[in-house]
Amino acid sequence: MAIIEAEGLRKRYGDRVVLDRVSFSVEEGEVFGILGPNGAGKTTAVECVEGLRRQDSGSVRVLGLDPLRQGRRLREHIGVQLQHTRLPENIKVWEALDLYASFYERARDWRGLMERWGLADERNVRFGKLSGGQCQRLFIALALVGDPKVAFLDELTTGLDPQARRATWELVKRVRAEGVTVVLVSHFMDEVEELCDRVAVLDRGAVVALDSPAGLVDGVDAEYRMSFRLLNGSDASVPDAEGLLGRLDGVTSVSRDADLVVVVGRGDFTSAVTASLARERILVGDLRIDKRTLDDAFIALTGRSLQA
Numbered sequence: 446m447a448i449i450e451a452e453g454l455r456k457r458y459g460d461r462v463v464l465d466r467v468s469f470s471v472e473e474g475e476v477f478g479i480l481g482p483n484g485a486g487k488t489t490a491v492e493c494v495e496g497l498r499r500q501d502s503g504s505v506r507v508l509g510l511d512p513l514r515q516g517r518r519l520r521e522h523i524g525v526q527l528q529h530t531r532l533p534e535n536i537k538v539w540e541a542l543d544l545y546a547s548f549y550e551r552a553r554d555w556r557g558l559m560e561r562w563g564l565a566d567e568r569n570v571r572f573g574k575l576s577g578g579q580c581q582r583l584f585i586a587l588a589l590v591g592d593p594k595v596a597f598l599d600e601l602t603t604g605l606d607p608q609a610r611r612a613t614w615e616l617v618k619r620v621r622a623e624g625v626t627v628v629l630v631s632h633f634m635d636e637v638e639e640l641c642d643r644v645a646v647l648d649r650g651a652v653v654a655l656d657s658p659a660g661l662v663d664g665v666d667a668e669y670r671m672s673f674r675l676l677n678g679s680d681a682s683v684p685d686a687e688g689l690l691g692r693l694d695g696v697t698s699v700s701r702d703a704d705l706v707v708v709v710g711r712g713d714f715t716s717a718v719t720a721s722l723a724r725e726r727i728l729v730g731d732l733r734i735d736k737r738t739l740d741d742a743f744i745a746l747t748g749r750s751l752q753a
């Protein structure tokens with residue numbers, strides 16, 4: 446069942462089109478990613494869905510409610526961690542949880558939440574003294590204090606060190622395991638690959654693809670590479686590996702440095718290469734095929750790297 450339906454969202458700031466007919470739906474129980482480079486319109490899209498910004502046109506339904514006209518009712522059922530959430534430096538962990546719980550009619554027992562999210566030892570620590578990872582744990586706990594059906598997590602791991610990022614990923618998995626649908630806004634490929642069931646790729650305000658991470662990788666005809674070493678003896682018998690392999694279907698380039706051959710291509714070119722090597726009785730070792738990644742898919746979709 447779709448828990449969120451966004452249809453044809455458009456938004457401009459002055460002359461600048463920030464969302465251009467953005468549509469997606471989120472199924473109950475999934476982790477849905479919105480992926481794109483800085484400025485792609487991710488936060489704008491998600492804040493229209495949350496009812497925090499007003500789209501110029503297009504419609505949104507979250508849990509069957511219109512976020513603009515039924516915002517108060519909706520906010521009882523959603524949890525939001527905004528991209529730039531800050532709390533007063535002096536507020537203690539327990540005070541923040543108590544405060545947020547007061548915003549909801551049917552809040553969860555925040556003491557249990559504090560235990561569950563590993564914050565019990567920090568209950569009296571002031572916000573300004575928390576580490577990056579502890580802050581994220583607190584923000585997730587705050588997003589869950591109203592016992593939401595959907596949690597929106599925007600750029601959750603930006604600025605965290607690798608260890609804290611991984612720990613935060615485990616928290617997101619736990620949120621999902623508790624039955625909460627998660628909308629995760631991110632500009633990190635690895636995060637989306639690890640956590641999301643489906644992803645909308647946003648580029649310059651438009652959804653350029655929407656699929657599972659694996660589906661996105663398989664769906665685009667991105668180049669990838671294989672490499673191998675010509676084993677002793679075969680080198681002399683294959684003076685023209687470039688010519689032999691370069692003619693195969695899907696191969697776009699072949700380069701050779703002494704006994705190391707690198708073949709770049711598309712589609713199922715690796716089968717053609719291995720079959721051709723076998724036919725010519727060319728022995729190879731150190732065979733490596735570099736997996737296509739979501740980053741390759743992103744480059745194929747948008748013409749640029751997300752990580753740049």
Ligand SMILES: Nc1ncnc2c1ncn2[C@@H]1O[C@H](COP(=O)(O)OP(=O)(O)OP(=O)(O)O)[C@@H](O)[C@H]1O
Nearest residue numbers: 458463481482483484485486487488489490528632
């Ligand atoms: N209130 C506003 N007024 C004018 N321009 C805005 C406003 N909010 C956002 N923008 C512009 O709209 C574009 C999209 O911003 P948005 O924050 O939605 O992108 P994003 O994909 O979430 O990027 P980031 O990851 O950097 O937050 C950006 O160019 C931004 O400068």
